[in-house]
């Protein structure tokens with residue numbers, strides 16, 4: 424398995440050991456850089472309720488070159504497509520980025536995502552903080568101007584997402600219906616907190632490839 428870390432995140436990324444410890448096989452880490460600033464500027468989300476792409480301004484392309492991308496959200500499907508075409512996807516490959524990614528939901532509006540996956544996956548570290556819905560008190564407080572710390576165990580969620588992609592890649596397993604299972608598709612911080620480990624079915628499925636200490640205990 425290869426985990427690509429976007430270049431501008433590499434130095435501050437602190438989860439190498441935690442990811443390695445998930446699997447019984449070698450996980451390789453590599454730096455990754457998007458080579459096409461025009462494309463990155465092109466796939467910015469312009470309108471939360473419509474999936475349209477515009478010709479970017481020269482300044483936007485310039486800002487991409489210089490990583491001045493504060494507050495920018497990217498279309499997750501297009502970002503994943505680009506990444507997938509630039510690497511070998513015969514083995515599981517994941518890109519970890521700090522960029523915010525969004526894809527349209529059933530309501531056709533863009534929603535922030537923690538992960539977008541098909542033949543490869545893009546995981547957004549910022550998305551882990553911002554994408555899951557928070558309890559109502561959080562929104563009330565932040566609307567009143569209180570900057571409350573977002574209470575999410577990034578390490579836990581990152582490992583959940585990597586295992587979810589791995590199960591999907593190797594076994595075509597799309598999520599689990601058990602709310603305590605690592606493979607449950609969480610949308611809220613409360614759901615994330617309920618996850619405890621792998622359910623019996625998924626312990627069996629991933630037996631041999633995951634580190635045995637993961638079985639129902641580690642979270």
Ligand SMILES: [Zn+2]
Nearest residue numbers: 599604622625
């Ligand atoms: Zn399960």
